[in-house]
Amino acid sequence: MMIWGCRLLAPRLTTAVYPSFIKGYARCIYQYDASNELLCGNNLTAPSISYWNKLLKEHTRVNQMQSAQKLFDEMPDRDAVSWNTMLAGFSNFKQTDKVYQYYQMSFQCGLRPTAFTISIVITSVLGTKFNVLIPQLHAYVVSSPLSALSVYVGSALLRGYTDIGDVSALGRVFDEIRVKDVSSWNALVFGYMTLGLQSEALRAFKSMPDKNIISWTTLVDAYVKNKDIKRARDIFDQMVERNVVSWTVMISGYAQNGKFLDAMELFLIMLRTAHQVRPNSCTYSSMFDACADESSFIVGMQLHSRVIKSGLAQDDVILSTSILDMYAKCGNIDSAYKLFESMAKKNLVSWNSLLGGYARHGLGTRALQEFKRMKENGIKPDQVTLLTLLSACTHEGLVEEGVQLYESMGTEFGIEIGMKHYACMVNLYGKAGQLEKAVKVIQEMPFKPDVVVWGALLGACGSHSSLQLGELAALGISNLKKDHPAIYSLLSKIHGEKGTWTTVCELRKLMNDRGARKQNAGSWVESIA
DNA sequence: ATAGGGTTAG
Numbered sequence: 455m456m457i458w459g460c461r462l463l464a465p466r467l468t469t470a471v472y473p474s475f476i477k478g479y480a481r482c483i484y485q486y487d488a489s490n491e492l493l494c495g496n497n498l499t500a501p502s503i504s505y506w507n508k509l510l511k512e513h514t515r516v517n518q519m520q521s522a523q524k525l526f527d528e529m530p531d532r533d534a535v536s537w538n539t540m541l542a543g544f545s546n547f548k549q550t551d552k553v554y555q556y557y558q559m560s561f562q563c564g565l566r567p568t569a570f571t572i573s574i575v576i577t578s579v580l581g582t583k584f585n586v587l588i589p590q591l592h593a594y595v596v597s598s599p600l601s602a603l604s605v606y607v608g609s610a611l612l613r614g615y616t617d618i619g620d621v622s623a624l625g626r627v628f629d630e631i632r633v634k635d636v637s638s639w640n641a642l643v644f645g646y647m648t649l650g651l652q653s654e655a656l657r658a659f660k661s662m663p664d665k666n667i668i669s670w671t672t673l674v675d676a677y678v679k680n681k682d683i684k685r686a687r688d689i690f691d692q693m694v695e696r697n698v699v700s701w702t703v704m705i706s707g708y709a710q711n712g713k714f715l716d717a718m719e720l721f722l723i724m725l726r727t728a729h730q731v732r733p734n735s736c737t738y739s740s741m742f743d744a745c746a747d748e749s750s751f752i753v754g755m756q757l758h759s760r761v762i763k764s765g766l767a768q769d770d771v772i773l774s775t776s777i778l779d780m781y782a783k784c785g786n787i788d789s790a791y792k793l794f795e796s797m798a799k800k801n802l803v804s805w806n807s808l809l810g811g812y813a814r815h816g817l818g819t820r821a822l823q824e825f826k827r828m829k830e831n832g833i834k835p836d837q838v839t840l841l842t843l844l845s846a847c848t849h850e851g852l853v854e855e856g857v858q859l860y861e862s863m864g865t866e867f868g869i870e871i872g873m874k875h876y877a878c879m880v881n882l883y884g885k886a887g888q889l890e891k892a893v894k895v896i897q898e899m900p901f902k903p904d905v906v907v908w909g910a911l912l913g914a915c916g917s918h919s920s921l922q923l924g925e926l927a928a929l930g931i932s933n934l935k936k937d938h939p940a941i942y943s944l945l946s947k948i949h950g951e952k953g954t955w956t957t958v959c960e961l962r963k964l965m966n967d968r969g970a971r972k973q974n975a976g977s978w979v980e981s982i983a
Numbered sequence: 984a985t986a987g988g989g990t991t992a993g
Contacts, residue, residue: 507984514985538985545986573986609987640988671989702990736991743992776992806993838993 507535514543519552532563538570545578553578554587567594569604576610580617588614592627602632612641621649636662640669647676667693671700678707683716698734706740714748717741735766735773742776751784771797775804782811805833809842818850835867837875844878848885856882873899877907884914893926905934 506529513522526532526540537560544552557575560567567575572595579585592611595601603611608631615623624645631638639662646655659665659673670693677686690696690704701724708717721741724731733741738761745754758777767773774797781790790811797804805828812821825843828835835843840863847856860879863869876899883892892911896903908930915924 504984511984535985540985542985568985570986577987604987606987611987613988635988637988642988644988666988668989673989675989697989699990706990734990739991770991772992774992779992801992803993810993836993842993 503529503531503533503536506530507533507539510536510539511543514539514546517543517547519543519547519549534565534568534571537565538568538574541571541574541578545574548578550578550582550584554584566598567600569600569607572600573604573606573610576607576614580613585614585617588618589620589623592623596630603627603630605631605633605635605638608632608634609637609641612638612645616641616645616648619649621646621651624649636664636666636669639663640672643669644672644676647673648679650680652680667695667697667700671703674700674707675703678703678710681711683707683711683713696728696731698731698737701728701731702734702737702740705737706743709740709744709747712747714744714750717744718753733760733764735770738766739773739776742780746776746780746783749784751781751786754780754784769798771799771801771804774799775801775807778804779807779810782807782814785815787811787815787817800833802833802836802839806836806838806842809839809846813842813846813849816849818846818848818852818855821846822852822855835869837869837872840867840869841874841878844875844882848878848882851886853882853886853888873901873904873907876901877904877910880907880910881914884910885917887914887918889914889918889920903930905931908934 506525510522510525510529513519513525522540522543526536529536537556540556541553544550544556553575557567557571560571572591576588576591579587588611591614595603595607595611600607608627611627612624615621615627624642628634628638628642639658643655643658643662646652646658655673655676659669662669670689674686674690674693677683677689686704686707690700693700701720705717705720705724708714708720717740721733721737724733724737738757741757742754745751745757754777758780761767761773761777767777774793778790778793778797781787781793790808794800794804794808805824809821809824809828812818812824821843825835825839828839840859843859844856847853847859856879860871860875863871863875876895879895880892883889883895889911892914896907896911899907908927912924912927912931914920915927
């Protein structure tokens with residue numbers, strides 16, 4: 455049984471290919487055979503290229519890209535489908551550079567892209583720096599035998615131009631599509647909406663010959679992304695049928711815009727009225743996001759029990775992490791930790807969420823401990839990790855540890871230091887009263903300081919009563935944002951502490967004259983009760 | 984045999 459596949463293929467392969475084939479693929483073919491009839495009943499006939507392509511597809515499907523590459527190299531012949539299968543595999547698993555590399559290789563091998571090739575390549579460059587290639591790919595298609603756009607290439611191109619923000623290209627591409635279908639229309643509406651042309655989008659939406667659930671959901675989502683929740687809900691209410699995605703888009707729209715109660719209400723309406731629709735992991739994830747935002751621990755816990763019963767989180771890193779994040783943000787760091795420990799799979803985001811929980815709870819030392827464990831587990835930190843750790847150090851006054859992390863960012867972890875990291879360092883030094891060092895960070899950073907950076911310094915000068923540096927920070931802020939109320943409050947606080955009351959009065963008067971008003975303070979505890 | 988359009992975590 456074990457040698458099933460090998461026995462079948464062995465006589466048909468050249469001696470050069472045979473040994474490495476056996477070594478590399480015997481196991482895969484056996485597994486493939488177990489779940490598929492492909493190799494059965496096909497006694498001793500030479501495997502056709504379409505057989506090889508199916509095998510190749512099977513490897514790419516389960517993200518066995520390395521063995522897929524090996525198989526691709528060693529199979530007796532490759533046609534356009536083989537190349538496209540490889541491209542699609544790389545594309546599905548976000549290996550854009552590989553897509554580009556194989557695309558170029560296919561040219562060198564004398565192949566010309568098919569419509570399949572073009573749509574795969576376009577899709578794979580979306581959201582990457584390779585998206586500059588989109589107009590070139592378009593130009594290639596137009597000048598090739600493919601010139602009239604198929605629906606596939608057409609919708610892919612529409613997504614592409616949306617991605618690079620070229621509004622004027624949308625209409626042009628749409629006209630070039632030979633036979634437009636719902637998908638092409640949907641891509642057009644999505645493009646207009648995403649690029650902020652609401653009326654164009656609506657016009658296109660209304661002139662669509664057919665609309666499906668996706669068309670409606672696209673529009674709802676687009677309004678959500680433009681933060682126009684009312685209109686989103688309006689469209690949502692007009693839908694004649696809705697599926698999980700439609701509900702989830704609307705619910706996550708409320709969640710992302712801080713409307714916890716609306717999200718909750720809609721979630722309940724879904725459970726009560728849409729009996730054929732079951733919440734999936736995206737739906738729950740959005741709800742946990744809303745709970746975390748509102749610190750709604752009780753609801754979060756109830757939703758967690760629903761998830762446990764559903765078994766959805768069993769194997770889902772994203773969902774589990776959103777629950778973990780909910781616990782951490784609702785102030786229950788112990789539950790967050792327990793959940794983290796129970797997770798079968800963890801990724802960088804899960805670790806960041808846990809570290810963020812410790813940071814928020816002021817447990818800097820604990821955060822650093824977990825960070826050590828994270829590195830021991832072979833997880834590489836990113837900018838978010840470092841930002842979280844720096845803020846954790848700030849809360850507990852761990853200046854030395856923070857500085858050490860900051861200095862190792864580029865050298866040890868290869869992470870670019872961003873504006874937020876500098877702001878964190880200013881905060882770290884500032885809170886610890888080392889104001890000169892805080893200023894030094896500002897002077898040496900490669901960006902023009904923003905309001906957050908100056909604000910960190912100003913705040914520190916407030917708590918450590920440094921007038922001179924406080925004025926420097928205030929000047930920095932007012933250069934960026936005139937009459938920011940924090941300037942007046944902090945400066946008069948410092949002056950008050952120094953006893954220069956005349957200046958305090960002058961500042962108050964100046965503030966009144968300019969109409970700068972102190973920002974309203976509110977109790978965070980009250981708002982969740 | 985290979986492709987396009989709507990949702991999710993820090």
